[in-house]
Amino acid sequence: xxxxxxxxxxxxxxxxxxxxxxxxxxxxxxxxxxxxxxxxxxxxxxxxxxxxxxxxxxxxxxxxxxxxxxxxxxxxxxxxxxxxxxxxxxxxxxxxxxxxxxxxxxxxxxxxxxxxxxxxxxxxxxxxxxxxxxxxxxxxxxxxxxxxxxxxxxxxxxxxxxxxxxxxxxxxxxxxxxxxxxxxxxxxxxxxxxxxxxxxxxxxxxxxxxxxxxxxxxxxxxxxx
Amino acid sequence: xxxxxxxxxxxxxxxxxxxxxxxxxxxxxxxxxxxxxxxxxxxxxxxxxxxxxxxxxxxxxxxxxxxxxxxxxxxxxxxxxxxxxxxxxxxxxxxxxxxxxxxxxxxxxxxxxxxxxxxxxxxxxxxxxxxxxxxxxxxxxxxxxxxxxxxxxxxxxxxxxxxxxxxxxxxxxxxxxxxxxxxxxxxxxxxxxxxxxxxxxxxxxxxxxx
Numbered sequence: 064x065x066x067x068x069x070x071x072x073x074x075x076x077x078x079x080x081x082x083x084x085x086x087x088x089x090x091x092x093x094x095x096x097x098x099x100x101x102x103x104x105x106x107x108x109x110x111x112x113x114x115x116x117x118x119x120x121x122x123x124x125x126x127x128x129x130x131x132x133x134x135x136x137x138x139x140x141x142x143x144x145x146x147x148x149x150x151x152x153x154x155x156x157x158x159x160x161x162x163x164x165x166x167x168x169x170x171x172x173x174x175x176x177x178x179x180x181x182x183x184x185x186x187x188x189x190x191x192x193x194x195x196x197x198x199x200x201x202x203x204x205x206x207x208x209x210x211x212x213x214x215x216x217x218x219x220x221x222x223x224x225x226x227x228x229x230x231x232x233x234x235x236x237x238x239x240x241x242x243x244x245x246x247x248x249x250x251x252x253x254x255x256x257x258x259x260x261x262x263x264x265x266x267x268x269x270x271x272x273x274x275x276x277x278x279x280x281x282x283x284x285x286x287x288x
Numbered sequence: 289x290x291x292x293x294x295x296x297x298x299x300x301x302x303x304x305x306x307x308x309x310x311x312x313x314x315x316x317x318x319x320x321x322x323x324x325x326x327x328x329x330x331x332x333x334x335x336x337x338x339x340x341x342x343x344x345x346x347x348x349x350x351x352x353x354x355x356x357x358x359x360x361x362x363x364x365x366x367x368x369x370x371x372x373x374x375x376x377x378x379x380x381x382x383x384x385x386x387x388x389x390x391x392x393x394x395x396x397x398x399x400x401x402x403x404x405x406x407x408x409x410x411x412x413x414x415x416x417x418x419x420x421x422x423x424x425x426x427x428x429x430x431x432x433x434x435x436x437x438x439x440x441x442x443x444x445x446x447x448x449x450x451x452x453x454x455x456x457x458x459x460x461x462x463x464x465x466x467x468x469x470x471x472x473x474x475x476x477x478x479x480x481x482x483x484x485x486x487x488x489x490x491x492x493x494x495x496x497x498x
Contacts, residue, residue, distance in 0.1 A: 159343075
């Protein structure tokens with residue numbers, strides 16, 4: 064009989080370690096009798112007018128790689144249109160794509176040209192800037208008093224929006240009750256704009272990004288590029 | 289190719305093109321350029337970088353400082369909006385960016401894309417810019433003299449349309465600006481001020497971040 068790759072005891076240690084990273088159960092929600100106010104609080108991370116953001120993006124990748132690039136995001140919450148560009152500090156454009164009902168990629172250098180990269184990136188941007196469109200499943204508070212709203216996502220996912228008392232927030236997506244896919248945290252929130260965003264991908268999309276805001280500029284319908 | 293390597297490649301290509309353009313002397317002919325360049329042993333300057341793109345209403349401005357010492361030591365430093373330092377010294381290339389934990393060395397892949405640039409620097413430092421493997425150079429002399437570099441390779445041409453180098457009209461060896469045109473709506477303009485030629489530069493500037 065072929066020897067197993069790992070002894071049974073080690074296998075469970077490895078599985079436990081993997082689970083520690085990605086198996087994070089859905090937080091327990093304490094019911095509230097002020098659902099409308101809680102839902103309003105959960106809308107706080109999402110801006111209701113078009114904006115242009117410039118971020119310094121610090122990327123940590125599996126295998127220890129890291130690097131810093133600049134990112135520009137323009138979004139319109141009304142039309143749900145998104146335009147995003149990534150470039151080096153020297154100004155060399157690595158990625159440029161637009162979503163306006165249809166995804167159009169104008170430039171994508173390797174590895175930004177990887178299959179579905181642009182699609183996943185638009186998903187992340189949508190998750191950060193646009194409120195969940197799915198059905199509200201439940202709303203309430205966490206043990207520490209933070210407001211939490213749970214929404215139905217697409218493809219059987221669940222989206223939790225948590226807004227803490229200091230206005231910092233967290234948005235997490237789950238595949239089921241135990242499997243967390245992504246978490247986005249917004250810190251140092253001033254006038255509704257987080258000075259720092261942190262994105263962590265779990266499972267197959269294992270990455271970590273820190274986005275420091277360089278500028279946040281409200282746009283009018285006329286000034287949207 | 290990893291993200292790191294793509295960033296590195298983009299960085300090295302643009303950063304080092306700027307480095308080499310500093311080695312151009314002001315002149316009407318390539319021979320004059322080579323003569324003027326041979327007298328340059330060091331360069332330092334401040335720069336501003338304007339990124340123009342359709343997605344931006346007004347250009348995104350970065351600022352920094354640049355140092356070069358023959359034969360191949362370079363410090364290309366951004367002070368805003370993100371602090372970052374690229375160091376090249378004695379064949380070693382490192383890049384540090386200030387993040388949440390202070391200056392951190394960019395990691396994750398070989399800096400092999402920089403190696404070919406280092407090999408080129410020897411040629412550029414002699415003003416032999418028209419012998420570049422990757423770009424064809426056209427010199428437009430006279431009033432408002434400028435040099436236009438166009439990529440030789442199709443792959444590179446898909447990323448960079450042309451580079452326009454404008455020397456200072458009155459100071460040989462000093463650059464006024466460099467424009468890297470990726471497409472008509474997407475270009476980066478570098479403008480240089482406080483340029484100093486052949487002034488002593490401490491070696492530690494090419495070895496240490498701070």
